[in-house]
Amino acid sequence: MRTTQLYAPTLRETPAEAEVISHQLMLRAGMIRKAAGGVYTYLPLAWRVLKKIEEIVREEMDNAGGQELAMPIMQPAELWHETGRWDVYGDEMFRLKDRHNRDFCLGPTHEEMITTLVRSDVRSYRQLPLMLYQIQNKYRDEIRPRFGLMRGREFIMKDLYSFDKDEEGLDISYKKMYDAYTNIFSRCGLNFRAVEADGGAIGGSNTHEFMVIAESGEAAIVYCEACDYAANVEKAELKPILAGKEAELPLEIVDTPNTKTIEAVSQYLGVDIKKNIKAVAFQNEKDEVILAFVRGDHEVNDVKLQNAVGAIVLRMASEEAILAVGGVPGFMSPIGIKGATIVVDATVMEMYNAVAGANQVDKHYKNINPKRDFKDVLVTDIRLIQVGDPCPHCGKPLKTARGIEAGQVFKLGTKYSKALKAMYLDENGREKPMVMGCYGVGVSRTMAAAIEQNFDEHGIIWPAAIAPYTVVIVPINTKDAEQMEIAEKLYEELKAAKIEVLLDDRKERAGVKFKDADLIGYPLRITVGPKAVNEGTVEIKVRRTGEAFDYTQDKYLANVQRLLATL
Amino acid sequence: MRTTQLYAPTLRETPAEAEVISHQLMLRAGMIRKAAGGVYTYLPLAWRVLKKIEEIVREEMDNAGGQELAMPIMQPAELWHETGRWDVYGDEMFRLKDRHNRDFCLGPTHEEMITTLVRSDVRSYRQLPLMLYQIQNKYRDEIRPRFGLMRGREFIMKDLYSFDKDEEGLDISYKKMYDAYTNIFSRCGLNFRAVEADGGAIGGSNTHEFMVIAESGEAAIVYCEACDYAANVEKAELKPILAGKEAELPLEIVDTPNTKTIEAVSQYLGVDIKKNIKAVAFQNEKDEVILAFVRGDHEVNDVKLQNAVGAIVLRMASEEAILAVGGVPGFMSPIGIKGATIVVDATVMEMYNAVAGANQVDKHYKNINPKRDFKDVLVTDIRLIQVGDPCPHCGKPLKTARGIEAGQVFKLGTKYSKALKAMYLDENGREKPMVMGCYGVGVSRTMAAAIEQNFDEHGIIWPAAIAPYTVVIVPINTKDAEQMEIAEKLYEELKAAKIEVLLDDRKERAGVKFKDADLIGYPLRITVGPKAVNEGTVEIKVRRTGEAFDYTQDKYLANVQRLLATL
Known part of the structure; x- marks a missing residue:
């Protein structure tokens, strides 16, 4: 073409x-x-x-x-x-x-x-x-x-x-x-x-x-x-993360003023965030309340939670709905909740002497031991994976x-x-x-x-298998009869070799053609300029790497084929 | 396949x-x-x-x-x-x-x-x-x-x-x-x-x-x-048909009781139908009346008429509309019409001493000479072609x-x-x-x-260029290992020769497969039966002609290619 x-x-x-x-x-x-x-x-x-x-x-x-x-x-x-x-x-x-x-x-x-x-x-x-x-x-x-x-x-x-x-x-x-x-x-x-x-x-x-x-x-x-x-x-x-085993201390309620976030309470009490339990409250399509609990540094995976409770949709719960089941926004734990579905991430169940809300304003529990203290809860994997989490198949860190x-x-x-x-x-x-x-x-x-995967600041970089054309021939000067003759010869040779080639025969400046070639992203560009006429060599430029090679006219075709096989 | x-x-x-x-x-x-x-x-x-x-x-x-x-x-x-x-x-x-x-x-x-x-x-x-x-x-x-x-x-x-x-x-x-x-x-x-x-x-x-x-x-x-x-x-x-020239006789009105059709008036007066002028009355989308005149043995071509008068639609005129312009249904001629568009086929203009309605009940004109008698009429080609009409390019009869x-x-x-x-x-x-x-x-x-163009009582007959497959191989007995071996060999050979071949490997009676092959209409059928095993010959049947040929296994491929080139 x-x-x-x-x-x-x-x-x-x-x-x-x-x-x-x-x-x-x-x-x-x-x-x-x-x-x-x-x-x-x-x-x-x-x-x-x-x-x-x-x-x-x-x-x-x-x-x-x-x-x-x-x-x-x-x-x-x-x-x-x-x-x-x-x-x-x-x-x-x-x-x-x-x-x-x-x-x-x-x-x-x-x-x-x-x-x-x-x-x-x-x-x-x-x-x-x-x-x-x-x-x-x-x-x-x-x-x-x-x-x-x-x-x-x-x-x-x-x-x-x-x-x-x-x-x-x-x-x-x-x-x-x-x-x-x-x-x-x-x-x-x-x-x-x-x-x-x-x-x-x-x-x-x-x-x-x-x-x-x-x-x-x-x-x-x-x-x-x-x-x-x-x-x-x-x-x-995700498999549950096992915390180091500790002696279970007695549950107690402590004052934690203005500590509505995990970070705030963890800092106020001087407790590692990994020893906190985070609560997130949802409502399903029937307006039922679902309370999800994960470790302080973890996030709830909505999709897993949705599947775990068989909900069609989940949205964040309203304050009224939370209060209605005995919860207090910012200070929740499973203890004392009535009339809500409680889902606890499996990792939380492995925690010892942890911190969680006391379902009272500005108060938290200390020394929560989930296996001892949580009743009527659904335990399953509901957390979102994080960088460094182990591969569930081989245990190596995930990317x-x-x-x-x-x-x-x-x-x-x-x-x-x-x-x-x-x-x-x-x-x-x-x-x-x-x-x-x-x-x-x-x-x-x-x-x-x-x-989206193959581009740079100049344009598209097509993989050769799906490129619209794999090679574009750009004669530097279309008014130069000798250049055009060589360009036409290459064009016919490449077509004969079943290579999908485009000949840029527009009477435009070479710069315009180069820019279009880069923008459209043909894998290879062959430039036919004065060197082709004077020395018999053409330049093959690889769009992906930007590398350019000079080849004599008897060698360029084999190299086009070789390069295309790698792109 | x-x-x-x-x-x-x-x-x-x-x-x-x-x-x-x-x-x-x-x-x-x-x-x-x-x-x-x-x-x-x-x-x-x-x-x-x-x-x-x-x-x-x-x-x-x-x-x-x-x-x-x-x-x-x-x-x-x-x-x-x-x-x-x-x-x-x-x-x-x-x-x-x-x-x-x-x-x-x-x-x-x-x-x-x-x-x-x-x-x-x-x-x-x-x-x-x-x-x-x-x-x-x-x-x-x-x-x-x-x-x-x-x-x-x-x-x-x-x-x-x-x-x-x-x-x-x-x-x-x-x-x-x-x-x-x-x-x-x-x-x-x-x-x-x-x-x-x-x-x-x-x-x-x-x-x-x-x-x-x-x-x-x-x-x-x-x-x-x-x-x-x-x-x-x-x-x-259509070019106008020239009638033999005659001396123009004076126009006269004659009684023609109960002669509303061309056949009737032509018989009553004993005049060749080709010397009659037929009238057809239309109304356009604005309810305007258009009267079309053709020779007695001709038909009006609605499409030509529509184009001639620039109408968007044409329908048959109502009796009232005809009477309103001075016409009488069954007895019309252009003479005496007021307020209608009159279109006369070019052949009519070449007639001499013809018969047409007198715009009075049960009366016709004799000796109408259109060139002499018709005023304010549009003359053009508005008739429908008929078998035997001459080709407008070379004059030979049309088919x-x-x-x-x-x-x-x-x-x-x-x-x-x-x-x-x-x-x-x-x-x-x-x-x-x-x-x-x-x-x-x-x-x-x-x-x-x-x-629609290529079928018979057994089914479709595909032209080879657009057939779903060009060859079907039918082994007579799929339980016969020797027949199947030959069928498989042919199948591979034909595929290797880039022929689009189907192997009917179903465990069905040969009759069922033959019927399906004819119904679907593959251009060639190769039958592999006992003769293939005993004598080394297979039968090639041409769907279009019904002809069947026996070929030895070293000759069938060339013949498949030869036959396909003709189908």
């Missing part, structure tokens, strides 16, 4: 609307344009990147035994009524009516659609397992679409659904998809981690998120460099990072097959629900995540 | 809902399933066909200089307000609101979107011409979706938009697209004609429809086998056929660029509107049209 033929309108200024780097750079590089909030046009360069990601995804899905199909974007409401999700989905679902006043939605996901499809054509265990997938637009009416393609309202996803006879079959399908996802993100040239994620109400280790590591990531993750353990911070399992969720694999079990009656006859003629899994890759989000 | 791994649930019965053959066969062959009226899931076999058509379209668009991008399916209403089409489009447009109550539609087409995109980034003549295209779902809320994929509400289209400096540029872009479309339908292996179509109010020869010839086609076309002329019946240009519109190329001119202010600066710094064209291919419709 020649740049004069390419529709890639680059911008000099960073558009004010763009909050994150991928959004800024894709606008500036002429890759996307906004049509409405969270709704974008993908211009030719972005479309090339998306096609490459799609093709990698497609190959890995096919290799894993997946079959591609295409379900409608427009889905009739009836399907969603069958599972009850029409009412549950809320404002995030785009809904519309046809001219006959029938309800439809724009698919945010396709469990209902695929399950009803399969139930009508699959009857026997002989037809299982089955893995069906599609790559298409998905729709989610985000309350605040932002960050460009990171959180759009119309976005491209691959979604695969597996149907198995039983849990063992699902385990195999899940493993195939886990491996395929690992291949996908590896082949895209991305630094990523597959982390154990929160499976919500279903629980268990039945879901992994594939996180592209990037400082701008919305998710905090922990990982172990010693083993392959990695988890979403909300999910990371933290931030990630962008680009893929998720999920064991659904029989949730949808039971609700939608997707049954099959097993080897003994018994009717059983199919066991399902679902597996998503955010295709447009992966493109944005690749940029 | 192995059939046991392929999700292609075939049906024995023809579903009652399916009215046309493509719909019936795609349901039976396990290619599509209905999700809602006019909304379908494409199962893996259909998806493979669609991908092949898409790839052919993509290559031809790229070769013609098109650049692929992807615009949103969800379009904000504001764009459509700018052209006024939000209000004009009516119930055919799917509309929805987001959570903030903003209006959107599901794109039925993308002129507004592409024009506003281009206007914001293209400023100079140097950036033109530009051809941008996409392949994606389109939406049209048909009042009565039917015929399966032939008239769906969610369907796949390729739409390309061209932007040029001037009409000459548009002519070039239009020609490129016309040629690309010719390549597309040729490469798909379809029998088609590019016909001149009606351009509506814009007029002129600025649009062609690409018609896949099929008896079930909704459109009637005429074509010439002597030259390459072809046209939609509504569009076909008729029925066709399915699978593509259309259209010169838009400056309609959208003016409305949306898509301007550029020309070489002299003057601001001008871009000159546009739009070019559509119905991708999913082309798949259906291919079936």
